[in-house]
Amino acid sequence: MMTALVALTASQAQADETETTVNSYAAGYVAGFTCSAVFNANKTAEQIREHELTGIYSLIADRVNVLEAEVDPEQQWVRVKYDDGARERISVWRPRLGCVDLPVGATVDDAELVSRPFTEQPKAKDSGAPWQQRHPINTPTGNAKLDQVIAQAFSKHYGSGARTSAVLIATPESILAEHYIEGFTPETSQRTWSVAKSIAASIVGAAVYQRELDVKAPATIANWQSPLDPRAEITLEHLLHMASGLDSNAAGNRTDRVYMGGGRVADTATTTALEVEPGSRWKYANNDTMLVMRAVRETFADPQDYLKFPYEALLDKIGMQHTFLESDWNDDFILSSQVWTTARDLARLGILHLNNGEWQGERLLPANWLEYISTPAPAQPNEGAPGYGAQWWLYNERFPELPNDTIAARGNRGQFLVVIPSKNLVVVRRGYDIAGEPGFSEHDFVRDILTAMD
Template structure:
């Protein structure tokens, strides 16, 4: 073998090694970031003591930052520790969408399939398709009010009162307000019907274990709990519990377009669907840009999204009281934040601005 050929082979090996992806096994590789003024600013924002009597202000329970499969930063507070499965609230919606992505890749359903194919109570709504639920665009007359207007709230009734025994059926009993697929209306009911449809998609026998066999076990997630209603249907809107490190695995999967190690666990086409803005040119009045059960920072026309200090490719799974899984592909960052914010003090854009400054790479722009 010539010297030139040997040198070429060595250079190729070095290049492959330099670009090799790091994947978490039982544990994560750790590359802690050095202390800095920018990191201190982030910590001051995220971990400022709040008034525990009124519970006003920001309370971060966990903050975990990943770059390229390595942990850069990890901190816990309050009752939360590294091995605590934290209530994710509506991050559950994005996790359920990822579970459905595995079933989609197995050829078990199509986006334009009627929901009634898999969930019989939706025969009353034959025109609602799977993609409509994924876009929160079922057209059902749903009121997503919380503790601020509990008497008017469909979601409070679903989770805690007259709908709690069979949450998907309770949703199916709502009247139609608009044509399916034409407009966005955020609905925990839509997300819970997706969880009920999953039973019809994979079958009764596989259903109870499917989130684990399809997604959690391949990702190495060990500490997930998902509550069900009295019918055994997963509460797809709200009640998944995961540690910060386990949730970060979902973020890494999405960052890497559905790939996990040597396997395309979720089709790239599914990830692309999740990250495509739903039929809108500008953010909604609330500032939201919905995708397929994920939140986006770009509109269909490329106009700025709700977090102007973050890159346009940023996307997130978000939950009540400040839960967040942020993915920032251009910065190669995955960030998990668990929290107990009981007012409107916490601001996603402010947090992302501080986080991007704290974890800016040397020589980065």
């Protein structure tokens, strides 16, 4: 089903966008991914070409191969020229916040206009906290059955299009297994894609607990406040449940103007019209996640304080020091997709949820937040797919081979964070799965892990 949707939306995009716009998308993609891969992850040009620019979205896949990225390591920007050099796209790196894609028409001189609330980047070495025991990286666990499952994860066993980059299995006390492909370490970040949505939900949870945000209240997006605007009835919960009712075109997972085009969240996500009554329909939509974060932003008087909030309230507290929450050039987080992080940092987020929102004695999320995100939303995806809670997928009675309380953050190209409270277990799988081919089956992988550990 996902393959068909991608093919459908790619063909629609090619029909709807001009050649110059699609060329701009391709240049923006190369600029943004090169910038993030270089400055967030310290990747080489060869790694970037292999991991970030192959097996990608069909709309731009052929176009990226003819584009060259110019990297300025001192000014920390990347420039990509397109349309025979007549135009260019720029992506600029910032400490903690990663790369921001400038709009069409911007030049490298505009890099100095990007806001920089953080002046320093944390030290590069991962401390290994909070785990008291850490099994040595890339070594057998001593459980032959589990070792076989992990080895299968780095093959085509769980999907012909699978390209695994990292696997991590942990409890709150111990990292039981941790494996990476050559060239990767615990400090190597990669893009989460839609796993970012579950990170966004965690930031919303921190705002609920620490800033008394009410998920049942209207989202109060400024653009929706005309007396006759029915969008004023959309609540934060509707957005968390992917049930805004907003028109998000044929497939709500295609938001190219923000993701690749240098567009602003405020000019795209907030402008779509209502299509059905809020809460009446589940539809996977990147805009719903961007909007819930926009609603959080509008509770802050100073955008700089908003940019700092996820770090000060959550990420720094649990040691997610290699996580970059990227934003548009208007300082709106693009937390539907554009986060770069490591396997360990994702595992830390999973452990926070196993600990019911507490971290080393300090409460960061509401005491009922795990229950809240794990409760099925009133409107659900079609049968055959996992269920849906609040920006987390649910492996409930639809998947009897997994414990009923299994939840997962799932992202494009095979990014998975699976949390199983009844087993006190977190499973992370990262990858660069190939678009259009069967991807990595996290359900089968987690099932086999549990069987091996039984």
